[in-house]
Amino acid sequence: MPNALVTGASGGIGAFYADRLAARGHDLVLVARSTDKLEALARDLRARYGIQAEMITADLTDPAQVVRVVDRIRSGTPIDILINNAGANVASSFAKVADAELEALIRLNVTAPTLLTRAAIAGMASRGTGAIVNIGSVIGLATELTSGIYGATKAYMLTFSQSLAHEFGPAGVYVQAVLPGATRTDIWRHSGRNIDEIDGLMEVDDLVDAALAGFDRREAVTIPPLPDVRQWEAFEAARLAMRPNFANGKPAGRYV
């Protein structure tokens, strides 16, 4: 059974991914900062599902600690499924947030998944099989719904996934972007929001089970809360319809 590495496995969406993948028989590498929570989860999953569970305590905003995870991906038992889930938002508005907090958010939400993917994908391509799952957000499509760069980091997870799928799909690597809507996890408290004020919250087990249904269907983009998939398909079709019109040697008529 393929091995899976889940970042942000100590709670929220990542812990449910770990549970569901263990139930499917996958051995796991669990990554987060909270060693005690990872240990408790690993013990529980080993006992309930008889799988192997390694842990890496790492703060993915710290480049040196990201390297430790990269080294594990490159040198241990091959990772066949990478779930880039760890992520956060900030509590302050864009005008007030400290530069260091913004940089840390970009390192966690963008740089770490990029580097972990690069470490994993070459092996997957050479084995002709593997899967990368990138957890974005509907906010990546509706950036006006929140302040600051969170939406932009999540838009990256979508376009990064599409680019990887184009490049590595032919080599047998499946890439899925998952775009959750508001989901009942601690991310809201961590980013200074009162969860009781959030409308339309999805329960985390429903979110992860829907994302895995999309995974099993090999969907490129899975948007669990979107009732009518034709809306996403129309959006993609409109994007692709523009593509032939980008290769013009001169400005469009409206600019001259």
Ligand SMILES: NC(=O)C1=CN([C@@H]2O[C@H](COP(=O)(O)OP(=O)(O)OC[C@H]3O[C@@H](n4cnc5c(N)ncnc54)[C@H](OP(=O)(O)O)[C@@H]3O)[C@@H](O)[C@H]2O)C=CC1
């Ligand atoms: N909940 C929601 O409404 C939505 C969430 N998402 C996305 O889902 C993903 C998971 O979020 P969710 O489960 O809700 O959030 P939680 O805050 O519940 O969990 C975040 C996980 O990431 C880990 N993490 C946070 N910071 C770091 C860090 N610096 N280094 C390593 N690990 C870290 C946390 O563990 P630890 O603290 O132990 O490090 C925890 O395991 C995120 O990418 C988020 O953007 C997308 C749309 C909606």
Ligand SMILES: CC(=O)[C@H](N)C(=O)O
């Ligand atoms: C805005 C948020 O912080 C939320 N996690 C989301 O992606 O919807």
